[in-house]
Amino acid sequence: MKIAVIAHLKYPIAQPFSGGLEMHTHFLACALQARGHAVTLFASKGSQATCRVEAVCPPTGIALDDVSEARIDAQEHAAYAAIMDAVARGGFDLVHNNSLHPLPLLRAPELRVPMVTALHTPPFEPFVRGVKARADDMPFAVVSESLAEEWKPFLRETRLIGNGIDLDAFAYQPKASGQRHAIWTGRLVPEKGPHLAIDAARAAGLPLVFAGPVSNAAYWSEEILPRLGPDVTYLGHLSHRELAQRVGEAHVAICTPRWEEPFGLVVAEAIACGTPVAAFSRGAIPDILDGSCGALALADDVEGLGRAIRVAVELDRHACRRRAEHLFDANTMTDRYEALYRAEILRFATLRVGKASRPACAEGGLPAELFDDA
Template identity: 40%
Template sequence: MTASAAGPPPRPVRAAGPPPRPAPAAPLRIALIASARHPIRDPFAGGLEAHTWTLSKALRARGHKVTIFAGPGSDPALGVVEMPFRPPRISEAACRDTSMVAAHWLAEHHAYLQLMLDLSRTPARGDYDIVHNNSLHYLPVAMAAVLSVPVVTTLHTPPTPWLESAIQAPPLCPMWFSAVSDHTAAAWRHVVPTATVVRNGIDTERWHPGPGGDELVWSGRIVPEKGAHFAIEAARLAGRGLRLAGPVGDTEYFEACVRPRLGRTITYAGHLSQPELCELVGSSAAAVVSPCWDEPYGLVIAEALACGTPVCGFARGALPEIVTDDCARLVRPGDRTALAAAVEPTIALSRTAARRHAEAFCSMEVMTRSYERFYHSVSA
């Protein structure tokens, strides 16, 4: 339940720890909990999976020992310990229960339950210095007390009932929290009074500058809240071609709101691998980011800027804190006319400035050092 003036006060949550200090020389042994449902593999199911892949590689490059617990089919190079995501066989009689939830929900529940039990047992409790819950599931939060090492959770989304209830379940939630933006930290403040902000970063070597081009680009999961239809309408009003790319997360939305608008100047490139997407974004005049929800971070922004491609989008969620006037133009949320009018001023921005901002603000190095300080502040 969301706390309000009329409701009960939020349960106490452990603070984010003392002020950060330089990381000691000794590497950390980190258990990184990822999605049980989606593999950590390129092409990625979404930004969370891409972020987990990048973070694990970066931590290892800095000498830490990282064990990733993730869904089947993940990148073999990561050495993932697969969580048993097995949809149960539910009898016909049980399916008649009106409280029946989706089979994938049950599979995720039991996968995370088994993982937390395994981590709580000897000798597993001596194998890690810290457990980082990078999933969206509630069980690693609800069961943090069964582990003998510090557990941290990154808040990647707006508040959800399952996570809020997991935080409030014990008298004192034995958990430290980070958030991917100031906006997201503020959204959770009613149940997480203090969250350390560690913004997502991308590998600026893999996301390299491109030459630009004449067409616009939109990338991301094709679901209603990402607003691909707004990008299409703005591109048409601006008289520019638009290339869309990303996994279709909502088939009904794609068929109703995207496919009918495709044609000679509006095209869909499909679900691309990271190198393919880098080439597409880098060869575009500007990236359109048109969320219909309060975007918690916006990884596609960091990717576009690293490619030297300036951003034109809605000033919603965390977007205003990620960009500057040197590399982006933001307009009122939902205003397709204003978005279209901002296209040409965006294209006129310096591609060099866009890349420079990505290196200084959105890089993998900046993110990883911030996580190291966070880890050491809670594991001392």
Template identity: 40%
Template sequence: MKIAVLGHRRFPIKEPFAGGLERFTHNIVKGLQQKGCRVTLFAHPDSDRSLNLSLEPIIDTSFCLNSEEESHEAYLNIMDYLSEADFDLVHDNSLNYFPIILEDRLSIPLVTTLHTPPFSRLLSAVRYRERKQRGYYISISKFNTSLWDLETERLTMIHNGVDVDVFTYSQSVNNYAVWTGRIIPDKGTHLAIEAAQKAKIDLLIAGAIDDYPYFETKIAPYLNKGVEYVGHLAQAELVPLLQSAAVTLCTPTWLEPFGLVVIESLACGTPVVAFDRGAISEILDSQTGILVTPDNTKEMAEAIKKAKHLSRHACRARVLERFSLETMLNKYILAFECIVDKYQREKHASWLLHTPPR
């Protein structure tokens, strides 16, 4: 199968990953290639060239006035290029509404993975396509699926997966908690600090600082007071950090559509304490973590003390059973094959309907 994968234009798809979407895009491109698919990535020009990054079409955005205009011009050119290119399917991970709006230019199916809860522009584009009974979608959790409220015949739910050969198991434990992710208010880094201090446990923070005023006001004042910021880490540095932690904290202040950090931690054998918000309850069970009332750092502090004693073997087993990258890739390939087949049957039926009798 020949697949064109659309990444977004804000961050390169390369290590250290800016966030979960970049890691997902990297993993699915590499994984599909290893399973024999011919995959071409259309993404930020500084992305990893080993992903078979397309440098076509050559996109001139020098006349654009801002990043939004640059993205629109880029996707306009990419969709024009794909309308003439030789692919079986386009897999859209752009978080941009242009590919959905411009789907009619394609003679192959466009499959959009819904990585986020609905936001206005993307939702409007999806609803526009739904009215025409067009478009195929994959949602990353049951919770996120419920938020989008789309027709089930065009929507498949596939949980994200983690590469268990990279995020490997370790029994070795040190008495610290870890928080990792993009450092922005939506991820609630400051609440992890508050909970760790109440639990009297050191906290190591890793991730890209995407909101500097937030970091300076809510994070920096607590550094060197049982809190350490260890930087924006590549996988080779992040894995040992997770492996040795007694517990991982997950503190979203938004409706978390999945929680990739949770399965990465569990794959390393590290239990998780998380706010019971969004889809995280689909990942954790009583053997692998503790869910607490959202924003309740006192409750989280008490849970930290208990979670340290959960079975690390059970954490690893949970991922191997339900959330491995291998499982995710197999489900995506099956979904893609079904969509291509359905698209061709619908296209043939439409041709028959509009072909005048002889």
């Protein structure tokens, strides 16, 4: 297939990844290209992938003091309009929409090719406006059951396709390394709660190392810097390879979302390395972790999380890896998206020719492989 992948424009789709959505988009585009599809990734400047990349604007999530929100909104709107114009001219067979903007959804009927949209966040405006406009004529994939529940007021039906990770990149490490310690990874922003991870690690009596981009300078200055000390080490914004190595070396990983986490890739990455996880019980995290690979605490309960850390650090690392292999193999995720693409291309073609039978569609010239597994 010739596939257009539309990314969000907040951060580049490139290493070191700003977050889980950037990593997911990069992996999916590259995996589809490796499977023989002709993929074009529409993303912000600085994006890199093994497929063709069309960079349309500077990253809009990198705050500049002299740029207003209204100007950023206008920049994003113009960029997505340019993307949709390019997609309409590009002769694509299918569009995979990974953006967080309503415009690709609102303009989808102009393309005259099928579009699949993956939902990675809870509902928010104005994105909801675009989703509601396409609720009856486009398939929507969600990354977790908890996220499906949040979208129920707007969508009668969604397809559950959980995020996958590269199990080779996040390789199993049967033994942790060095002094017993904990790790936290992610964007350093209030909604990820790294300051609570520092407090909880201290409550558990473990040193903490943490890594990720400083995405909120005020939060760093007010909440993180005052907590640094000999038992808390900032590793910087690590490459994919360095991150996997550090996570695998840790005795326990900590996850502290302060919102209903739609998935939690950092949790899946940790258990793939064999590192058990202590986390707040929010969003999809209870679906990822069970008692074999993690321990949960109530949301924002630092003392409870400290107790969960002491439990998790004793769990079996091989059991962690087994669960990751069972639930989060990126090859399985890619298989499911390909099956959804085939089914949607077939449905879209059937609607266009106005015939519902398979023989009629086949006579219309559709390639036979579209019917496999559809």
